[in-house]
Amino acid sequence: AEVDEMKALKEQLGKDKKSGSGFQLKTPKGTVDHRPEATLLRKKIFHTLESIFVKYGASTIDTPVFELREILAGKYGEDSKLIYDLQDQGGELCSLRYDLTVPFARYLAMNGITSMKRYHIGKVYRRDQPVVTKGRMREFFQCDFDIAGVYDSMVPDAEVLSFLCDALTALDIGEFTVKMNHRKILDGIFELAGVPQDKTRSISSAVDKLDKMSWADVRKEMTVDKGLDPVIADKIGEYVGLKGPGWDVLKKLEADEKLMGIESAKAGLADMRLLFEYLEVFGVLDKMSFDMSLARGLDYYTGLIYEAITEFSAPPSARPTPSVPAPDAMTSSTPTSLPAKADKKAKSSDKDKAKTEDDAVDEASVGVGSIAAGGRYDNLVGMFAEAAGQKRDQVPCVGISIGVERVYSIMEMRRKNREEKIRGKETDVYVLALGGGLLKERMAFAKMLRDNGIKTEFMYKAKPKAPAQWKAADDDHVPIVAILAPAELESGTVRIKQQVGKDAAGEENKGVEVKVEEAVAYIKQRL
């Protein structure tokens, strides 16, 4: 029987304990239990985001937490080593999902869906080196919004960015800026500078480090580590320091005849022009910074790329003012005069850690890092369809992934700063008895309140002591207590006492005597 098994287990474990290899009550490395307060705050974040997803007409899907191993294979480059595999217990080989994007692309290809707006909130899994104190976990939530379908240029892209601004505004995480760039413009710059075709990706990934390394260091990586001609590096440097308000940067680049002579750069700049027009209509262009140093890690992006940062993206020491500076005024510095960024001085404390998709900023040293990131990926769905031997047109996609854990960290910090009470549950009324226990009376009263939608608790004891009941109500910050006493019940009344708010007047406040049948209305007025 199971009980016997458990006893045997217990003995066995007891022995292990004595011999030094004790049974450990813990969660697996890189995972945590979310306590009630934390779970509730996360739920509020999800609720806020969902209310905006649906305003944009997005629907949601739920895919399995594990996928066939071959679905994930070859999608994450060297980060594939971070994928959790399930043990081969007979049958198919499976792995835990690494993000929500690949399952979405698989879903579209598998079902032959050619257009969809979908959001998905779910946990993803990465066997990365966890930094629990910094919020880098092996199990964490992602919250994705993607638009798939063949549409006119930059319209869905503008929708995603409008959504992003609405979402970050609603989340109450302070000021934010969306850095944006275009893969085709970057490609054009590399072509103009003369980067050899086979070095494009590695040089692009060096550029992407400009938000946490100085140009000198990046240049060194390009020339020394990656063998790029210093002349070419300097040519790149002329461009990647460029950032600022959209129209300003765009006009400067459009005036650059050499660059406009490169086909891909020209196409990328035309995209940006259209995008800025649409973002003006949506009233969010002032949140954008056209930033030539943004390159993004993932290789599957094919067009527009973006990343949102907040005032809390920088570490406290590097934050001079409580509000984020507006996107830097337009700069076209040469490499040597590239202005020092607030977060650039911070040194990566664990440089050899594997860089993960939405981890473009190393949060161990520079605050929470970017809080959302994404871009256009036009080929991923088609690759699935083709790999499965289906002939089908491409399904172009554009999407955004919001870093829920980082949003959580910021909201948590802001709540603490405002000294807001954080409740793990939101009970409205605690029903207590002074004298006589009155268990069934408390039950009946609680039932009446609950039947009227009031969140109500009472102590599960036949004759609870008064101090224990008061303590239970206080511990959970319950705003109202209902006091049942034999004499008052006799005359059909209860005492309602507000614990917080303007009518809560210290310990002398004995509450107000209210008829039992009027208690619901009386309480509802005070909630």
Added chain:
Amino acid sequence: AEVDEMKALKEQLGKDKKSGSGFQLKTPKGTVDHRPEATLLRKKIFHTLESIFVKYGASTIDTPVFELREILAGKYGEDSKLIYDLQDQGGELCSLRYDLTVPFARYLAMNGITSMKRYHIGKVYRRDQPVVTKGRMREFFQCDFDIAGVYDSMVPDAEVLSFLCDALTALDIGEFTVKMNHRKILDGIFELAGVPQDKTRSISSAVDKLDKMSWADVRKEMTVDKGLDPVIADKIGEYVGLKGPGWDVLKKLEADEKLMGIESAKAGLADMRLLFEYLEVFGVLDKMSFDMSLARGLDYYTGLIYEAITEFSAPPSARPTPSVPAPDAMTSSTPTSLPAKADKKAKSSDKDKAKTEDDAVDEASVGVGSIAAGGRYDNLVGMFAEAAGQKRDQVPCVGISIGVERVYSIMEMRRKNREEKIRGKETDVYVLALGGGLLKERMAFAKMLRDNGIKTEFMYKAKPKAPAQWKAADDDHVPIVAILAPAELESGTVRIKQQVGKDAAGEENKGVEVKVEEAVAYIKQRL
């Protein structure tokens, strides 16, 4: 680079395809993607349940989807073989959670928490033989509510049952009955009948099959398969046919002097008496059936056990009337006259399948089976604490697990029967242009509606065709369309047309011309 990797992968897979072992676009065995309509209905179920959890003062936690393997070891008897293990990739050995109860007990023991009301909605994993058409999956949602703590007898138990009745009432799944029994009474009956100590659990598990097997078959299992003396089996048979309204069955058992002479039976009956008093206060006693044939599979139960069934728990063929029969009138039949139950004739189609915790009724043959089940388990938390070498008092628990997938099946069926439209998203307004494309005008109008909380979509094309826009609105059953046309915009108006509802008057209905600045108010009145 990754793109190259993917190209290589594609080629490789293309080759495999040709050689017959093609790349398959599918989800792992026993898992499914939940499409938007299904995801939305599940979210509504969760939302309904959560609104009731909080009325009972429950808070929620979120634990990792995998646990250290040793945490799960020895908790599920022979069903342990159904646990998914993660591959050993270096580091700790982990397994996917099998239920939400063991992680809760681990959480309490690990954090030294001695009292808590918690609910948890999450997916659990079992490598069982899936029966997709019947809803038995390898990945499925559980929704648990548990009360932990040292309280007075049967008070938390009554709360859990009151919650259960509130929840099933709110879920709109038709009539339901809660079958209940007490492990101590069952133990007393076995003691009285003379069941040898070492056969108690296996005989108990035979009794538990009475809801899908005849007494003759169960008796045969006891005597032939499990070697029980037929005289003892018949003695058990005198009791396990007993069921009916709580007070009736209780009084009959209390009048049984032999049974009352058995200590554990007497204690169990005292518990039931108290419970019925409390359930009367909560107004839910009429939903209960005291059923001596209920034994429940899991060994860790130590007191009260219960299971909720609905009219849809039986298969359609065995359902004589559209409404569930009230709990059978009290019967005290001898084994041979045990009344045939509605679902008893149905034969298990795959008897050798492993029986899982909340799978007491085989849903492959008898409808959706029980839709909720639980009981009291007073020793599980203490076992964890002790196993970890901590000295600590027991933390008694009582809880319920709601079978979300079965609730979903019933709600889905009822919606279909009522011919309710099921929408994958709930867009309020589709903004379309008749003539001229008007992309920026549609964007601006959509933004205005969204800023006022109205869920709005438009087509992501510069010059969409009229039929394509109407089709998009119709496909998603969007209730209102806003029609933008050059001439009307010129004069500051749009046309608002209701697609459904009392003002939707066929194709001739051209909608109502409304000033742009009054459109929000006009639309809000009609949503």
